[in-house]
Amino acid sequence: MAFVELIGLTKQFGSLTVVKEVDLAIEKGHLVCLLGPSGCGKTTTLRLVAGFIEPSGGEIRVGGKRLSSVEASAPPEARNMSMIFQSYALWPHMTVFENVAYGLRLRKLARPEIRARVEEILAATRLLALAERYPAELSGGQQQRVSLARALVIKPETLLLDEPLSNLDANLREEMRFEIRRLHDEYRYTTVYVTHDQAEAMTTADTIVVMNQGVIEQAGSPEDIYQRPRSEFVARFIGGTxxxxxxxxxxxxxxxxxxxxxxxxxxxxxxxxxxxxxxxxxxxxxxxxxxxxxxxxxxxxxxxxxxxxxxxxxxxxxxxxxxxxxxxxxxxxxxxxxxxxxxxxxxxxxxxxxx
The missing domain is CATH 2.40.50.140 (Nucleic acid-binding proteins)
Incomplete structure (x- = not known):
């Protein structure tokens, strides 16, 4: 049974339909990339899953529980999800340790447990030596790893990433693609990753979902999408053809x-x-x-x-x-x-x- 389910998911802004009756099933522990050009509906779909906006039709289920529908939607804080944005959104007055610990302190965990969990995730993200630095003292790649650590430390059921590498230069983007995949393989959170970069999708994803004008053109493994495109749009968008x-x-x-x-x-x-x-x-x-x-x-x-x-x-x-x-x-x-x-x-x- 799928862990995250989108069933006929639709979102309209006035007369404009941005997401059109999307059906998608994501298995627990899988990393799924929503891939497509600007304006295809991928970020809106992610924001619907996060609970930041409410659907105009259809529903979202996680773990068999309905979280969003036209009738009612659970608020973001009740979904046990972490989201990483294009901007790293780090607190500039807090150290790396304090930024990562922030979500655990909100949850009122005991100090020894907070320290243990933060140190564990800082070690996994190769940030332990930078724990006392402030965001302004870090490189872009280091800041992105802090953002990942902060999202993972609370042990969410679902991890959501919205163009997380768009602010990095080409070399750092390549490095962070492999880092995201490494961390996913270690923690196996169910992950939905939005990107317009096919190399990111090919490197990180178990399943690529190609979107166009609010609908899913094709979903499959990176090899399947590349070697066996079903439409001209997919063939052109994934690789040179x-x-x-x-x-x-x-x-x-x-x-x-x-x-x-x-x-x-x-x-x-x-x-x-x-x-x-x-x-x-x-x-x-x-x-x-x-x-x-x-x-x-x-x-x-x-x-x-x-x-x-x-x-x-x-x-x-x-x-x-x-x-x-x-x-x-x-x-x-x-x-x-x-x-x-x-x-x-x-x-x-x-x-x-x-x-």
């Missing part, structure tokens, strides 16, 4: 503009209906000559841009029919702009999408 449009020509083939025929190793087909085909940038094979024995899934084009990026070269190739294909190649494959190349799209990497 090329989208070709054509018509199903029987069996596993799609006929696209410019005479390109793509056989697809997976996906959804409908006879005679327009179909979109996705193939990732790195799955396309680039060569100077026509691939031997390839009758389908290949086409000649002209290099319009080539950029050296250290680990690889990034190409844009113009093909008949007006399409532009983006692909990557090893650094030792250097074809200048204006030259002809051949593109091979291996069938096993071509996926037909619901359109």
């Amino acid at each position: 090329n989208i070709f449009r054509g018509r199903h020509a029987g069996n596993d083939a799609v006929t696209c503009a410019g005479g390109l025929v793509l056989r697809c190793g997976s996906g959804d087909f409908a006879d005679g209906v327009e179909t979109a085909v996705s193939i990732r940038h790195h799955d396309i094979l680039l060569s100077a000559g026509r691939p031997t024995g390839a009758e389908t899934n290949c086409i000649a084009g002209t290099v319009t841009r080539q950029i050296y990026l250290g680990s690889h070269r990034d190409y844009l190739v113009s093909i008949p029919g007006g399409e532009t294909v983006r692909t990557v190649a090893p650094v030792n494959f250097a074809i200048p702009a204006g030259q002809q190349v051949w593109l091979h799209f291996p069938p096993e990497y071509c996926r037909a999408l619901a359109h």
Whole structure:
């Protein structure tokens, strides 16, 4: 049985529906990322779970108990949840120890227990040596770990994170992704994590929930979302991809503009209906000559841009029919702009999408 359940969850602000009949079941101890662009409804969904706003329809259940519905909603303080915001929201006049201990003192725990629990969580978050420092004396990554420690020390049933790494620079963000996952594996709190950063979601999540315009486009493991997108939106949002449009020509083939025929190793087909085909940038094979024995899934084009990026070269190739294909190649494959190349799209990497 799911621990956190969203059942037909809806939120309207006036005539604008921001969350539309969302159904989601989260198992106890799992980390679920709500992923999507700005305005897709992910933060509103998190705030509904936290109890900061009330639903316009549907309900939220945690541990089998209804916490939110149109009729009544439990206040945030009665939900046994901790939330970490984009801003660290640390008390500037309190030390690291005092910030982390604050929630336990509100709960009137005995001093020896407070000290023991705070020292335990400071050790887990690698902050014990900084216990007597003030927030202004910490780096951004250290402040974020204090925020995590403060949320975890009260032992919540559910941990909620709203874009927690958005204020960090790129290197710190990467470090903290792994830190969040490490702490989750150690404490196994049921966690709902909101982000627009696909790398954060891929690194931290057990399940990624891709949202678009208030609805769930697809939910699954990081590998499932990346390798088996069900819609053009998901394919484009998760990882770099090329989208070709054509018509199903029987069996596993799609006929696209410019005479390109793509056989697809997976996906959804409908006879005679327009179909979109996705193939990732790195799955396309680039060569100077026509691939031997390839009758389908290949086409000649002209290099319009080539950029050296250290680990690889990034190409844009113009093909008949007006399409532009983006692909990557090893650094030792250097074809200048204006030259002809051949593109091979291996069938096993071509996926037909619901359109």
